[in-house]
Amino acid sequence: MRSITLISFTIFLGLFTVPCLSNAQATVNQASVKISGEVKAPLELNLDSLNKFKQTVVTRKDKDGKDHTYTGVILSDILQKAGVPSGKDLRGKNLTKYVLIGASDGYEVVFALAELDKDFTDRVIILADTVDGKPLPAGEGPFRIIVQDEKKPARCIKMITGIKVLSAK
Numbered sequence: 001m002r003s004i005t006l007i008s009f010t011i012f013l014g015l016f017t018v019p020c021l022s023n024a025q026a027t028v029n030q031a032s033v034k035i036s037g038e039v040k041a042p043l044e045l046n047l048d049s050l051n052k053f054k055q056t057v058v059t060r061k062d063k064d065g066k067d068h069t070y071t072g073v074i075l076s077d078i079l080q081k082a083g084v085p086s087g088k089d090l091r092g093k094n095l096t097k098y099v100l101i102g103a104s105d106g107y108e109v110v111f112a113l114a115e116l117d118k119d120f121t122d123r124v125i126i127l128a129d130t131v132d133g134k135p136l137p138a139g140e141g142p143f144r145i146i147v148q149d150e151k152k153p154a155r156c157i158k159m160i161t162g163i164k165v166l167s168a169k
Contacts (some may be wrong), residue, residue, distance in 0.1 A: 037164035040083025058148040074129030104159040124148040
């Protein structure tokens with residue numbers, strides 16, 4: 001009798017656990033990053049649309065010195081799709097433009113547009129959605145900026161919700 005009760009209780013818990021896990025995954029799949037501001041074509045990217053871009057892999061050490069492999073899209077490729085000036089068009093007034101990246105917890109970081117442009121730098125900055133072949137954990141994702149080879153991780157912002165292009169006044 002005791003084993004039947006235990007089995008029934010386990011099945012009962014399973015009825016509630018599976019929908020909760022499904023809802024959590026659905027929330028991650030519905031998450032998006034809005035690209036706005038001084039762009040020609042505002043975008044809203046979710047996991048599916050992000051995976052249509054060319055994927056790039058970068059390695060970054062965590063605070064304990066362990067290497068992690070992140071996969072995502074080079075940020076300048078996303079900005080280019082949104083119609084942000086780049087390459088030969090990144091001169092004059094366009095050099096006063098910057099990118100403000102915001103997270104769901106209110107944290108924000110800034111990059112000068114030239115810091116992201118392949119004609120100005122070899123540094124790789126990606127909007128990542130996986131780490132070590134798995135989706136980013138809840139406290140980091142579903143989207144995160146990874147700045148390869150930057151000494152401090154302060155601009156490797158987690159839980160990205162928006163990318164806005166602005167001009168310095």
